Amino acid sequence: MLARVQSEALSGLDSHVVAVEADVVAAAPAFTIVGLPDAAVQESRERVRTAIVNSDYEFPSRRITVNLAPADVRKEGPSFDLPIALALLCATGQSRCSLAGAAAIGELSLDGAIRPVAGVLAVAQSAHRRGLRALLVPSANAREAALVTGLEVLPAATLREAAALLAGAGGPAVERLDPESLLAGEAVDDADLHDVLGQSRVKRVLEVAVAGAHNLLMVGPPGSGKTMLARRVASIMPPLSVAEAIDVTRVYSVAGMLAPDVSLVVRRPFRAPHHTISASGLVGGGVTPRPGEVSLAHLGVLFLDEFPEFRLSALEGLRQPLEDGEVTISRALASLTFPARIMLVAAMNPCPCGFRGDKGRECRCPAHRLAQYAQRLSGPLLDRIDLCIDVPRLTPRDRRDHVQGESSSVVRGRVSRARARQRLRLAPAGVSANAHLSARGLRELCVLEPDALRALDRAYDALRLSARACDRVTKVAQTIADLEGSDTIREGHVAESLSYRERSWRRS
Amino acid sequence: METKLSDRRQELRVGAASAGAAAVPDEAGGDAGHRRLCLWLAEQAARDRGLVGRLVKTHGSFAAVVALPRSALVGALRDGPETDGDGGPGSDQTPQAHEAVVAWSDDHYPPGLRDLFDPPPAVFVRGRCWQAMLRGLRLRPTVAIVGARRPSPYGLEMAWLLGSGLARAGVNVVSGMALGIDAQAHVGALDGLGEPPADERPPVVPVVLGAVLGAGVRLAVPRTNQELFGAVERRGLLLSEYGWLLPPQPWRFPARNRLIAALSDAVVIVEGRATSGALHTAAFALDLGRDVLAVPGEAGRPLSAGPHRLLRDGAHLCESPDDVLALLPERAWSGLAQVGEVAGAPARARHVGSEPEPPRAARLECDGDGEPGGARGGPEGRVLAALRRGQHTADQLGLALGLPPEGVAAALTMLEIDGLLDVQPGGRYRLRRDSRGSSPR
Numbered sequence: 001m002l003a004r005v006q007s008e009a010l011s012g013l014d015s016h017v018v019a020v021e022a023d024v025v026a027a028a029p030a031f032t033i034v035g036l037p038d039a040a041v042q043e044s045r046e047r048v049r050t051a052i053v054n055s056d057y058e059f060p061s062r063r064i065t066v067n068l069a070p071a072d073v074r075k076e077g078p079s080f081d082l083p084i085a086l087a088l089l090c091a092t093g094q095s096r097c098s099l100a101g102a103a104a105i106g107e108l109s110l111d112g113a114i115r116p117v118a119g120v121l122a123v124a125q126s127a128h129r130r131g132l133r134a135l136l137v138p139s140a141n142a143r144e145a146a147l148v149t150g151l152e153v154l155p156a157a158t159l160r161e162a163a164a165l166l167a168g169a170g171g172p173a174v175e176r177l178d179p180e181s182l183l184a185g186e187a188v189d190d191a192d193l194h195d196v197l198g199q200s201r202v203k204r205v206l207e208v209a210v211a212g213a214h215n216l217l218m219v220g221p222p223g224s225g226k227t228m229l230a231r232r233v234a235s236i237m238p239p240l241s242v243a244e245a246i247d248v249t250r251v252y253s254v255a256g257m258l259a260p261d262v263s264l265v266v267r268r269p270f271r272a273p274h275h276t277i278s279a280s281g282l283v284g285g286g287v288t289p290r291p292g293e294v295s296l297a298h299l300g301v302l303f304l305d306e307f308p309e310f311r312l313s314a315l316e317g318l319r320q321p322l323e324d325g326e327v328t329i330s331r332a333l334a335s336l337t338f339p340a341r342i343m344l345v346a347a348m349n350p351c352p353c354g355f356r357g358d359k360g361r362e363c364r365c366p367a368h369r370l371a372q373y374a375q376r377l378s379g380p381l382l383d384r385i386d387l388c389i390d391v392p393r394l395t396p397r398d399r400r401d402h403v404q405g406e407s408s409s410v411v412r413g414r415v416s417r418a419r420a421r422q423r424l425r426l427a428p429a430g431v432s433a434n435a436h437l438s439a440r441g442l443r444e445l446c447v448l449e450p451d452a453l454r455a456l457d458r459a460y461d462a463l464r465l466s467a468r469a470c471d472r473v474t475k476v477a478q479t480i481a482d483l484e485g486s487d488t489i490r491e492g493h494v495a496e497s498l499s500y501r502e503r504s505w506r507r508s
Numbered sequence: 509m510e511t512k513l514s515d516r517r518q519e520l521r522v523g524a525a526s527a528g529a530a531a532v533p534d535e536a537g538g539d540a541g542h543r544r545l546c547l548w549l550a551e552q553a554a555r556d557r558g559l560v561g562r563l564v565k566t567h568g569s570f571a572a573v574v575a576l577p578r579s580a581l582v583g584a585l586r587d588g589p590e591t592d593g594d595g596g597p598g599s600d601q602t603p604q605a606h607e608a609v610v611a612w613s614d615d616h617y618p619p620g621l622r623d624l625f626d627p628p629p630a631v632f633v634r635g636r637c638w639q640a641m642l643r644g645l646r647l648r649p650t651v652a653i654v655g656a657r658r659p660s661p662y663g664l665e666m667a668w669l670l671g672s673g674l675a676r677a678g679v680n681v682v683s684g685m686a687l688g689i690d691a692q693a694h695v696g697a698l699d700g701l702g703e704p705p706a707d708e709r710p711p712v713v714p715v716v717l718g719a720v721l722g723a724g725v726r727l728a729v730p731r732t733n734q735e736l737f738g739a740v741e742r743r744g745l746l747l748s749e750y751g752w753l754l755p756p757q758p759w760r761f762p763a764r765n766r767l768i769a770a771l772s773d774a775v776v777i778v779e780g781r782a783t784s785g786a787l788h789t790a791a792f793a794l795d796l797g798r799d800v801l802a803v804p805g806e807a808g809r810p811l812s813a814g815p816h817r818l819l820r821d822g823a824h825l826c827e828s829p830d831d832v833l834a835l836l837p838e839r840a841w842s843g844l845a846q847v848g849e850v851a852g853a854p855a856r857a858r859h860v861g862s863e864p865e866p867p868r869a870a871r872l873e874c875d876g877d878g879e880p881g882g883a884r885g886g887p888e889g890r891v892l893a894a895l896r897r898g899q900h901t902a903d904q905l906g907l908a909l910g911l912p913p914e915g916v917a918a919a920l921t922m923l924e925i926d927g928l929l930d931v932q933p934g935g936r937y938r939l940r941r942d943s944r945g946s947s948p949r
Contacts, residue, residue: 198903200903200906200913201902201903201906201913201916201917201935203913204912204913204917220935350933351933356933356934357661357932357934357935358934362660362811363658364658366658367658367687367732368732389935390901390935392901392935392936393934398901398904398907401907402907455922455925462924462925462927463924492915495921496918496921499902499920500917503931
């Protein structure tokens with residue numbers, strides 16, 4: 001007898017329909033799964049058999065063939081356990097499938113319990129868009145799936161419950177999250193900007209960077225506080241909107257990185273991968289592509305400490321996501337796109353030994369090592385970094401004399417206002433932050449006062465700026481003007497912006 | 509120490525002059541044998557460390573050594589004589605274009621080298637206008653600038669400033685072509701000379717950019733300085749006592765330092781650790797009675813140890829090219845006066861062969877009048893005033909002046925656009941050296 005249960009297969013951030021067909025015939029006992037299953041799917045035979053037996057169903061000792069259609073797409077992961085088991089139960093008449101327009105996903109454990117799977121939110125969103133009415137999910141994933149409004153979520157904790165739901169019995173009501181209230185809750189931030197002593201210039205640059213979504217490079221000796229400052233960048237970013245939070249959650253869900261009791265990511269991500277990370281770890285990849293760190297940092301901060309120490313392939317791989325806000329990964333079997341609208345905060349020592357320019361210690365780097373170190377950062381990559389700042393190590397006196405800085409929430413208020421101004425002004429260009437302005441948008445939407453223009457021209461000559469550097473300076477100046485609430489860019493804005501441009505420190 | 513030094517210099521000068529006078533008639537007699545002997549000795553000495561010193565000790569003076577037949581000298585060789593012509597890559601004494609061997613017995617042998625106890629029997633020179641350059645070495649005052657191979661930005665700045673300032677003032681600048689201070693001094697001197705005159709004709713008494721090498725003059729060692737070698741060859745003189753292609757040896761560099769000291773009227777040390785080779789150059793200079801100047805560094809830094817030790821021992825303080833110029837004795841300019849090239853003190857500041865520039869002092873006044881930093885008001889003026897007292901990070905300036913970070917950043921940029929500031933690695937701002945000097949207030 002033949003039975004069919006619908007399921008969904010994750011592919012990147014989307015999913016597609018997979019029909020799970022089971023046929024049981026009277027022949028020598030066998031259990032075969034066809035339809036390009038990978039190792040995890042093949043193993044599901046054992047889980048399905050044991051789970052069925054342990055749920056007090058009968059496992060047929062006949063010839064079982066399970067087909068996962070379409071047969072030409074590779075199936076992977078344990079999320080087909082549940083539909084296979086359900087199809088088998090239907091095929092042997094122990095249950096029946098009376099739900100139309102419903103799909104099931106879930107991993108089985110040997111005792112018949114249903115374990116959570118990755119990517120439920122992405123599947124739910126994608127399936128709902130395609131017109132799916134109901135989704136049978138592991139109960140641990142129920143709240144995540146329920147973020148999609150309009151989709152009926154059927155949570156099941158065991159195979160028996162799932163079979164009952166499939167047969168049409170009403171399940172327990174799903175607790176729907178209220179994203180608004182979750183996001184509105186004041187973030188109890190353990191990393192606040194006022195924890196950092198001194199460094200008022202760097203703090204100012206962080207504010208400018210976040211306000212305009214500019215990428216930032218910090219250069220300073222070890223122990224100057226680069227990491228501490230970077231960890232606080234997310235705390236001055238405006239809170240996530242509901243749509244943004246769902247976007248971020250989707251990536252984390254697909255990556256299988258949602259903590260067990262978290263169904264919605266409410267804080268902007270902060271990712272700080274180690275510099276030994278591979279290119280595919282950073283930008284995403286693998287045989288069946290998974291999101292990399294740039295996507296996990298989507299709408300948040302990607303912090304790359306020891307920037308020049310990263311593999312060249314990884315650094316160059318950053319260029320596309322920094323430009324486009326998304327990563328496209330092409331493999332033989334699939335070409336996938338993950339979102340990657342990040343703010344890059346990079347940090348590096350001024351030289352390999354770290355003491356170049358330090359008042360207290362001599363730099364011991366030979367000249368050629370300095371040159372090599374600087375050359376690791378390519379021009380095109382640095383072109384995507386609008387702000388560059390030195391982070392000096394504090395002298396004991398600086399530590400004593402410092403004035404208490406502002407807290408993150410104060411700065412966040414100014415940043416949010418500046419962002420709001422930008423959204424209004426940049427709407428014609430279709431972007432939301434100054435950093436993402438094209439050269440044309442820059443000409444059309446940014447107004448320089450005559451004296452600002454004069455200062456820029458003088459700087460162009462005196463400081464030998466490139467045309468591209470000039471554009472970056474203008475973008476940052478626009479952000480500074482936005483922070484100040486000024487409609488036009490004035491001389492002071494340009495002058496301050498110039499102070500944060502990339503320096504010749506790279507030349508030995 | 510001062511009096512002792514100058515006494516000793518006087519004595520040495522007199523001694524050298526009389527020795528030279530004694531030797532000249534011999535050579536005037538057309539004794540080509542002396543020259544051949546010198547070349548042979550040079551070839552042996554390039555391999556046999558300390559050979560000339562041993563010979564001079566035995567025979568009293570180098571003039572006496574040269575007067576002996578070759579057979580009398582062979583016994584002193586450590587490894588037996590190198591036969592003519594098959595002594596390896598350094599032995600070919602045939603000069604190529606723009607090259608020459610100058611033997612001790614030649615008239616155009618650099619006079620300073622004769623002051624050495626163990627003068628090089630011959631020096632190998634390379635340079636597009638080597639004859640004119642040798643004349644320049646003879647007739648113009650010469651200053652050596654030496655120092656650390658891995659200097660700080662400050663050291664580099666000072667080396668450049670001294671190199672360019674001295675070259676502009678018509679003083680030969682000599683150094684050792686090592687990485688760091690040496691190379692920077694050469695670069696400074698090149699910049700100070702400016703572009704060569706359009707007609708490409710070298711001036712009668714050119715300002716010499718001398719590089720004294722520890723290897724053969726055709727070997728551009730260290731390779732990092734390849735470009736600089738080319739420039740010095742075009743605009744100055746490469747000089748070595750080690751033939752054309754002899755590879756560098758550790759002992760050849762300290763030995764090279766004594767030539768640097770001997771060629772110069774004064775030696776300036778810019779940065780160096782307590783064990784720096786630049787201190788050897790300074791020691792040689794003292795032995796030869798040359799003036800030693802040291803550029804002070806920041807107290808307590810390892811790179812300041814060398815110059816500071818010299819200063820403690822009585823070296824002259826050097827903060828600018830003017831300090832060096834003030835120290836050069838009137839006599840050092842007498843060569844120029846003889847050929848009628850320049851007369852009078854202010855004209856010294858003229859680079860022969862280029863457009864005459866106003867004397868240095870006058871130029872500074874002009875700069876001062878147009879100095880944009882002089883009459884600045886507002887935050888820029890206050891930042892400028894704070895920077896005159898030293899170097900600061902932006903945060904220190906903000907704290908000291910009570911300015912917000914954005915105000916400090918803007919002020920610093922405007923000053924930077926006007927060329928008054930330098931930013932150093934580590935985010936420290938400082939006034940440019942030349943801007944500080946020219947500021948009227």
